[in-house]
Amino acid sequence: MYVLGIDVGTGGTRALIIDQQGRTRASAVAEHPPFSVPQPGWAEQDPEDWWRACREAIRNALRSSNTRPEEISAIGLSGQMHGAVFLDSENRSLRPAILWCDVRTDAQCRYLEERIGRDCIVQLTCNAALPNFTLTKLLWVREDSPQLWSKVRHILLPKDYVRLRLTGEFATDATDASGTLMLDVANRAWSAPMLEAAQIDPAILPKVFESTEVTGTISAQAAEETGLRKGTPVVAGAGDQAAGATGVCVVRPGSVSATIGTSGVVFASTDQPLLDPKGRLHTFCHVMKNRWHVMGVTQAAGLSLRWFRDTFGANAAAGQDPYDVLTAEAAPIPPGAEGLLWAPYLMGERTPHLDPNATGALVGVRVTHKRGHIIRAILEGVAFSLRDTLTIFRELAIPYDAIRLGGAGASSPLWRQIQADVYGKNVLIPAAKEGAGYGAAILAGVAAGWWPSVDQACDALDSLSASTAPNPAASRVMEKQYELYRRVYPALRNIFESR
Numbered sequence: 001m002y003v004l005g006i007d008v009g010t011g012g013t014r015a016l017i018i019d020q021q022g023r024t025r026a027s028a029v030a031e032h033p034p035f036s037v038p039q040p041g042w043a044e045q046d047p048e049d050w051w052r053a054c055r056e057a058i059r060n061a062l063r064s065s066n067t068r069p070e071e072i073s074a075i076g077l078s079g080q081m082h083g084a085v086f087l088d089s090e091n092r093s094l095r096p097a098i099l100w101c102d103v104r105t106d107a108q109c110r111y112l113e114e115r116i117g118r119d120c121i122v123q124l125t126c127n128a129a130l131p132n133f134t135l136t137k138l139l140w141v142r143e144d145s146p147q148l149w150s151k152v153r154h155i156l157l158p159k160d161y162v163r164l165r166l167t168g169e170f171a172t173d174a175t176d177a178s179g180t181l182m183l184d185v186a187n188r189a190w191s192a193p194m195l196e197a198a199q200i201d202p203a204i205l206p207k208v209f210e211s212t213e214v215t216g217t218i219s220a221q222a223a224e225e226t227g228l229r230k231g232t233p234v235v236a237g238a239g240d241q242a243a244g245a246t247g248v249c250v251v252r253p254g255s256v257s258a259t260i261g262t263s264g265v266v267f268a269s270t271d272q273p274l275l276d277p278k279g280r281l282h283t284f285c286h287v288m289k290n291r292w293h294v295m296g297v298t299q300a301a302g303l304s305l306r307w308f309r310d311t312f313g314a315n316a317a318a319g320q321d322p323y324d325v326l327t328a329e330a331a332p333i334p335p336g337a338e339g340l341l342w343a344p345y346l347m348g349e350r351t352p353h354l355d356p357n358a359t360g361a362l363v364g365v366r367v368t369h370k371r372g373h374i375i376r377a378i379l380e381g382v383a384f385s386l387r388d389t390l391t392i393f394r395e396l397a398i399p400y401d402a403i404r405l406g407g408a409g410a411s412s413p414l415w416r417q418i419q420a421d422v423y424g425k426n427v428l429i430p431a432a433k434e435g436a437g438y439g440a441a442i443l444a445g446v447a448a449g450w451w452p453s454v455d456q457a458c459d460a461l462d463s464l465s466a467s468t469a470p471n472p473a474a475s476r477v478m479e480k481q482y483e484l485y486r487r488v489y490p491a492l493r494n495i496f497e498s499r
Contacts, residue, residue, distance in 0.1 A: 003075045003448055004228075005434075005441030006058070007081030007240065008159045009048050010035065010099065010262050015057035017067055020450050022461035026065030026103075027434060030056035036096065041103045041348065041356065044096035047085050047161045049150035054162050058226045069229035075166070075218070077237035078244075078436040079159025081179040084137040087154040094148050097158065100138040101263070101299055101358035103348040105136035108143075112181075114135070116197045120281075124134040124194045126178075129278025131348070131356045132297075134180035135198060138484075155204050159237060166226070166234055167216030170206040173236035177208050178284030185292065186273045188285055201427035210447045211287035212454070216333075235447040238287050240436040241265050241295060246287050247431040247439030248404045249458035253291075256393075256400035258386050258419065258427075259435070260409030264301025266351075266389035268398050271294050278465065280352040282390055287443060288454050296351030297388025299380045300360070302408045304344040308378060312371070327414045330375035335421060335474040339364045339371045342381030343488045348451045352388045353489055359496055363488055379415050380478070383422040384485040390423060392471035402426040402467070406435055415469075421474040422482065423469035 002025055005016040018024055030053035035045045062069065072376040074151045082100035082487060087093060096148045098104075109129040112121060117171050121129050129136065134157065157166060157180070160172045177183040177190070182200065184191040188208065195202050207216050225228040240258075250257040253271045258264070273283050273292045286293045300307070305326065313331075314322030341363040348356035363373065394402050405427050409415045420427045422453065433439050451457035 002067060002071050003441050003444035004053060004072050004075045005437040005439070005444060006056070006062070006075065006077050006162065006435035007243070007435065008054065008077070008162050009240065009442060010080050012278065013050060013053035013057050014434070014437040015054070015061040015248045016434050016441055017061050017065055017072070018438065018441045018445070024059040024434060025067065028057045028060035028438070030060070030066060035099055039104070043099040043102040047093050047097050050158060050162055050295055051165045053425070054165070054228050058228060062227050064169065064480070069227060072228060072232055073448040074233045074235060074444040076235050076440035076442070077159045077230070078162055078240050078440040079157065079162070079176070081157065081176055081241065082132050082134050083158045083241040084134050085156040085158065085161045086141060086148070086152050087156065088151045089153045089165065094151055095145070099133055099419070101347045102137065103131040105131040105140045106356050108136040108139040111139065112198065116194070118384070121181070121194070122275065122279055124191050125181050125183060126273050126283035127181060128354065129181060130350060130354060132350060135182050135200070138196065138200060146238070152204060153190060154206070156240070157459065160206055160462070163215065164233060166218055166222045168219050169207055169216035171215035172206045173209050173211050173238055174285035174438055175211060175287060176239035176288060179239060179282070183208070185283055185285055210289055211236050211238045211242070211443050214447060218339050235387070235444050237440050241267055242284065242287050242293065243436040243439035243443070244406055245269065245439065245459070246442055246454060247432055247435055247463040248406050249288065251291065251454055251458050253289070253366050254399050255404070257404040257406055258407035258409065260301045260382065260415070261407040262301070262303045264298035264382055264386050265295050266386050267293055267295040268393060268400060270398070274398065276392060276396060279354060281389065296392060298351065298382065298385040300344050300346035301350055301385070302484055303346060304342065304360070305439060306381055306407070306418055308375065318462065323408065323412070326375050327379070327412050329372045330379060331345050331414050332374045337377040337380060338369065339366070340369055340377040341481070341485055341488055342377040343492060344378070344385050345489070345492070350492040352392060355493070358489065359491055359492055359497070361488065375394060377417050380422065380481065381485065384417045384482050387422050387482060402428050404428045404430055406430070416468045417471070420468045420470040421478045424470050424475050426470070427468050428464050429468070431463040431465040
């Protein structure tokens with residue numbers, strides 16, 4: 001028997017089938033169209049694209065592995081967090097979904113702080129009001145499009161829209177709900193005081209489940225569209241960060257991961273809801289009832305390199321991975337990129353600046369710098385931005401030693417070495433490479449009774465494929481570069497704050 005993990009990402013949806021030993025039987029990805037940017041700082045997608053990609057990925061995974069529908073014991077879901085899907089009484093989408101990286105709602109954040117109080121918001125939800133969070137998107141639509149808002153009957157997060165199409169049920173999980181600014185994270189339930197203060201009817205929100213609880217079963221319609229068996233259980237799953245951490249076995253307190261996807265996340269598992277008084281870190285529920293996590297987020301981590309590729313090209317020949325070509329171009333450049341610095345604030349920034357208006361910059365350009373220097377500076381700048389979170393971890397006495405890597409930052413040998421040198425720690429590469437989809441499959445396996453708990457699943461499945469130690473000489477260079485990097489944001493803010 002097998003379980004299926006589905007991850008609804010920003011760029012595409014992955015369907016992953018694993019067996020009881022945690023081995024990947026099949027993996028298939030169907031891409032989404034690039035998200036639209038109607039105005040600077042906006043980011044939107046059509047939820048129907050997620051459902052189309054989900055159907056395609058599931059069918060391809062089943063077909064490529066010759067897996068029969070009745071061999072799938074359970075299904076787990078993961079997906080991009082913070083997005084807002086607006087549905088009417090017929091479950092039709094009223095407008096494009098507003099995504100996690102959309103930062104149009106600065107005014108709504110200020111409204112919440114004035115109405116409720118910044119400290120009170122943190123006490124109620126364990127998080128500060130940021131434009132990325134779902135609640136601010138609801139307030140923006142309510143103010144911008146009151147007629148449309150009057151038709152809203154359901155609000156769902158991205159993966160939970162796919163759940164609705166699979167099962168007909170309105171449900172979410174505690175990890176994903178943590179990123180809405182509407183959850184009482186400490187008590188793992190919708191915050192009545194927060195909803196009342198923001199004037200949000202709780203009836204439009206889905207029921208909150210724990211990650212391994214069953215939320216519904218595959219409907220007859222979904223079975224016909226996906227090739228799955230009608231009645232197959234679908235578990236609550238997790239937001240992409242908690243699911244990705246589960247996939248690399250960062251579930252026990254003291255374990256830390258650094259993942260570079262479109263965004264970048266440094267993630268630490270905890271046994272209590274720790275708070276950063278300054279609101280620079282997010283405090284969310286983890287995939288077990290007695291666990292939480294703290295994390296810092298870089299908005300444009302892998303997106304920085306993708307922006308360079310899309311804007312300036314990769315000079316890749318047919319069949320070559322363009323990112324391999326880019327990192328090969330950067331490999332001969334010495335640590336520190338000969339003084340070049342990259343500030344990765346292409347979509348504003350969360351940790352540590354909490355500034356939706358932050359802008360990116362390439363600083364220190366000289367005539368001697370070539371393309372390879374710029375690429376290397378981008379790789380280093382993203383690592384510096386993630387180190388900002390580790391700096392806050394030390395401030396708050398959050399323990400960590402070696403750091404597990406995920407995403408693009410784990411697959412590139414150069415980026416692995418850069419991270420080891422910037423963090424000054426050994427970086428570990430888990431054998432599992434499928435990220436959030438793999439974590440979603442593990443949660444389905446626990447629900448199917450394969451393992452008694454997520455901890456025991458990770459005990460059974462955890463293995464490493466490699467580790468990279470910091471180079472002492474390069475680490476000394478990176479330490480000096482990091483100190484210079486930390487001076488870039490204040491300078492940028494002084495330049496652009498009067499615009």
